[in-house]
Amino acid sequence: DAKTTQPTSMDCAEGRAANLPCNHSTISGNEYVYWYRQIHSQGPQYIIHGLKNNETNEMASLIITEDRKSSTLILPHATLRDTAVYYCIVRVFGNEKLTFGTGTRLTIIP
Amino acid sequence: DVKVTQSSRYLVKRTGEKVFLECVQDMDHENMFWYRQDPGLGLRLIYFSYDVKMKEKGDIPEGYSVSREKKERFSLILESASTNQTSMYLCASSAAGTDYEQYFGPGTRLTVT
Secondary structure (H helix, E strand, O other): OOOOEOOOEEEEEOOOOEEEEEEOOOOOOOEEEEEEEEOOOOOOEEEEEEOOOOEEOOOOEEEEOOOOOEEEEEEOOOOHHHOEEEEEEEEEOOOOOOOOOOOEEEEEEO | OOOEEEOOOEEEEOOOOOEEEEEEEOOOOOEEEEEEEEOOOEEEEEEEEEEOOEEEEOOOOOOOEEEEEEOOEEEEEEOOOOHHHOEEEEEEEEOOOOOOOOEEOOOEEEEEO
16 A cells, blocks of 8 residues: 655644645555544544545545645534544555554644 | 444553453444554554454564454454553454445553553
């Protein structure tokens, strides 16, 4: 699976959009981009995934660049409950496993 | 809602003890996974199972074994616990097929003294 690079930490003001970047420059054509988050003292939680088109669900939006070498997770109106570690994962289609990195620690500031 | 439960939130064991960590899921998922999480290292896959009695090694299987006798239950076994196995252990499950997300349990914080 391709490796990912994320900033170690980020802050965002409550109510603003939180934009979390992820670099995956070695991604190949059969690899999906997944995002999970882990709130303190809980297990990771799935957020969203995509292949090459932008995706949106009730939690977030995922923007993947045209060359697929990077992506951005957008939390449109961040709340204090969004404070968590966010993991960007690249996963080969057909591979059941996820490989987690160290993620981005997002802190939402009141 | 999918529920993945783990037998204990906190566990303290002595070096050399045999340790069982239990995980149960209620969504009839085919796949189950065991990870450990350590500061600075993220989550690392220990073992996973894609069917009853089937298992595959993950990235760090040394010192661990697993058992899956029933579809809903996946056990992680530390045959002889050591202090370097002190960690947070997370269980997850998913439906078969890579388009399905993994659902995680709350974790078991194991301390080996």
